[in-house]
Amino acid sequence: MSDPADFKELRREMRLEGLPQIPNRDDEGKFQDLVDYVNAMPEKYRDELLRDLEDKITPSDMGRLLRSLTPTLQLSFNYDNLVRHHSPKTQAASSRPAPSSWATLRNIIASLLSRRVVRPPGSRLRLILSWFYSKKTMEHVFNEIFADLEIEYNEALSHEQRVKAAWVRLRGYWSIINAIGLQSIVSVGKKIFAFLRPT
């Protein structure tokens, strides 16, 4: 399989042999064969095959297949081809037929979101603050606010209350700003008191 023409030939042969077989919903063995087949094939041919498969299997099976692929393959296909290809803005310009359903795209987006590396809210801000404040202040003031934020945020997400989670996050950042203001006043006050205090 040195070039696409060879590959097309090979695929024609494979179709004659029944590969890749389009699996039935109940046929887990065949589905896994398909997954293994797509995972093992050379990258430059994979997208083309996936596009062809999309016309042949149901959107939910396509989503399932993409979720079953190795992450790098899946990401490559999603970003470079499918998402761009299925975007409403580029659909008209695309030479390929429109997808039969948006469910495929929704599945892909859901799978991408589910695999995102999730950091606790405010982790970058915590890192920045740790450059400016002492270890004690971080432990007793800011880490506590971040801990409350994380707990409330996770609680909201666990109940699938995304709006509340966003609000909790916003409120947490506002609390940090307040704490920075008050902590600055307290620090300056302590220094003035220490300076004016008779020895």
Next chain:
Amino acid sequence: MSAKNLDEVPTLSAKEFLILKMLENSGTAYGLELVKESGGELKRGTIYVTLGRMEDKGLVESDLEKLGGNEPGPARRLYSITGQGVRVLRVWTLMKNAWVRGLSVA
């Protein structure tokens, strides 16, 4: 306690007084619990700065909670009132009551 001179009555702000009262009633509490129980008098952004100042003054103490291996989320500090905090709270309660009743404190 920073005020080493026992002739001096330790100062206590309204928020510190409220926190001491709540901690005396509950025994131990997280900062967020104090905020929720205060009904809006204590704010999330300022409670920990206030608690930190109170720790410096020896009125409260805190311990980082010990989480089990399976418990999710970050560890938080549990605050409790110290003996010094109880004494200061009682003095200030007496003073406050005397002030409200219009009596002079002897």
